[in-house]
Amino acid sequence: MTSEGSSTYMTNKRGPGMPGMRGMDHYGMTVPDVDAAVDFFCDVLGCEELYKLGTFKVEEGDWMTQHLNVHARAEITNMRMIRCGHGANIELFEYEAPDKSQEQAKNSDNAGHHMCFYVDDIFAAVEYLRGHGVTIMGGPSLNVGAEAGEYWCYFLTPWGAQLELVSYPGGRGYEQHTTKRLWDVRDPAA
Secondary structure (H helix, E strand, O other), X not given: OEEXXXXXOOOOOOOOOOOOOOOOOEEEEEOOOHHHHHHHHHHHOOOEEEEEEOOEEOOOOOHHHHHHOOXXXXXXXXEEEEEOOOXXXXXXXXXXXXXXXXXXXXXXXXXXXOEEEEOOOHHHHHHHHHHOOOEEEEEEEEEOHHHOOOEEEEEEOOOOOEEEEEEOOOOOHHHHOXXXXXXXXXXXXX
16 A cells, blocks of 8 residues: 655755754653553553653642643643653653543644654564554555655554554655655664
8 A cells, every 4th residue: 555645855945943953852742541651662662661750730820831831730640751762752741630631632633643663674563563452553554755665554552642653674765855864774783
């Protein structure tokens, strides 16, 4: 199966951007149960738990709103930091808040999101996930155009968050037009 669509290669220069920006450090994700999420990320996906922090709340004032854009009486009841291979860390939060929504955002919703993990063999990874009872959305699809050579596949966490796998062992189409790469997966020593 291929993913059809048009590609536009970006050649225009933009401003210099934020001074000193080097890359992504971590991705924060609020989950309904941090312990269960850590079990999934570590025991099923193969991440490593780095550390945990305890409860955090502010009894008076609007510090939580001003600094975290949450309800003033929101409480972080559990937080863990995990690492997934060579990419960014994942910061998992469990919150209690008077105005907390229980609805899981879809990719098509504003603020919808997903995390993506690179794997060497997407077909083996999908079969492994199926063997662990993970919901696979469709199956591996091959892209064309700027992402030619890339296989991708969405899957769901036990709490319904969207995650993705990608694999492009021969590189991606856009790499013919730039020297910017996530990493060179063809030479692990690089």
